[in-house]
Amino acid sequence: MTTLMLLLFSILVLSTLLMLVAFYFARQVDNYSIVDAFWAFGFFLTAGLLVYLGEGWIQRRILMLLVVSIWSLRLGTFLTQRIYRHHPNEDNRYLVLRKNYEDDVEKGFLRFYLYQAFSIVLLAVPFAIMVMNRSVGFTLWELAGGLIMVLSALGESVADRQKAEFKAKSENKGLNCEVGLWARSRHPNYFFEACYWIGVFIMVFTSPGGPVCFYVPLLMLHLLLNVTGVPMSEENGVKVYGDAYRDYQNRVPKFVPKL
Numbered sequence: 001m002t003t004l005m006l007l008l009f010s011i012l013v014l015s016t017l018l019m020l021v022a023f024y025f026a027r028q029v030d031n032y033s034i035v036d037a038f039w040a041f042g043f044f045l046t047a048g049l050l051v052y053l054g055e056g057w058i059q060r061r062i063l064m065l066l067v068v069s070i071w072s073l074r075l076g077t078f079l080t081q082r083i084y085r086h087h088p089n090e091d092n093r094y095l096v097l098r099k100n101y102e103d104d105v106e107k108g109f110l111r112f113y114l115y116q117a118f119s120i121v122l123l124a125v126p127f128a129i130m131v132m133n134r135s136v137g138f139t140l141w142e143l144a145g146g147l148i149m150v151l152s153a154l155g156e157s158v159a160d161r162q163k164a165e166f167k168a169k170s171e172n173k174g175l176n177c178e179v180g181l182w183a184r185s186r187h188p189n190y191f192f193e194a195c196y197w198i199g200v201f202i203m204v205f206t207s208p209g210g211p212v213c214f215y216v217p218l219l220m221l222h223l224l225l226n227v228t229g230v231p232m233s234e235e236n237g238v239k240v241y242g243d244a245y246r247d248y249q250n251r252v253p254k255f256v257p258k259l
Helices: 004-029 032-053 058-086 092-100 105-131 140-168 188-204 210-227 230-241 243-251
Strands: none
Touching: 004 032, 004 105, 032 058, 032 092, 032 105, 058 105, 058 140, 058 188, 092 105, 092 230, 105 188, 105 210, 140 188, 188 210, 210 230, 230 243
16 A cells, blocks of 8 residues: 555655766766756656556546646756756856865765755655545645646746747847846746745645645745745846846846736
8 A cells, every 4th residue: 555655755766866867967067057957857757656656536646747747847848958058057056056065076966966856855745645635526726726836837937938038139148138027027937936836735735634735835935035046046147237137126026026
C-alpha cells in the first residue's frame, strides 16, 4: 500500500538523482545556471511519478499532472533557451554564489544543488496529498485552484515573452524593459509565480491533510521577495541601468501590478 511518506521518499530519491545529473553537466560545461532548468523540469517528472504511484481518484491525478506540466514544461523550456543563449555566461545569481563559494566552488555548488532537490520535495507535498485523495468528484476549491494555476502560468509566460522580445530588439540595447506587464510591475514574472503556488494551496485545500500545505505559498513568497528573486534582480537593475532603474523603482510597484 502506498503511503504519503513513501511518495515523499520517492520524490526525494528522484529529485536527488536529477540534481546529481544536473551537477555533473554543470561541471562539464562550467555553467552552474543550468540548475534552474533542471529544477523546473523536475516538477514535471515528479508529477508523473506521483500519478503512477498515487492511489487516489484517477481524474484528480490527471488534473494535477496537467496543471503542473503546463507550468513546469513552459518554465523549463524558457529557462533552457535563456541559459543556452547566454552560455558560457552564468546568471548573476550564480556569479555571486561563485564568490561566496570561492574556497571550494564545486563543494559549495553541490550543496546548493542538493538544497534544490530538497526544495522540490517541500513544494511537491501538495501534489503528493492530491494523488492520495480517493474521494470521487472535484470540489470547487480544486477547480478554482487549478484555474488559478493555469492562468498564473499563462501570465508568467506573457511576462517572460514580453521581456525577451524587448531585449531582442537592437534599438533597446542598454534600456530597461518597461513594456506590457513590466510597466505595471517591476517583477510580473515573480508575481505570477507566487500566484501559481497560491493556486496550488487552494487546489489541495479540501484534500485530507491539505490545509497543512499553507506553508507552500508562504515559502515561495519568502524566496521570491527576500532571497533569490526580487532582491537580486533589483540589485542587478540598479547596477546595470543606474538612475534609470531608480526612476523605474519610484514609478512602478515592485511586485503586485498596478491597475
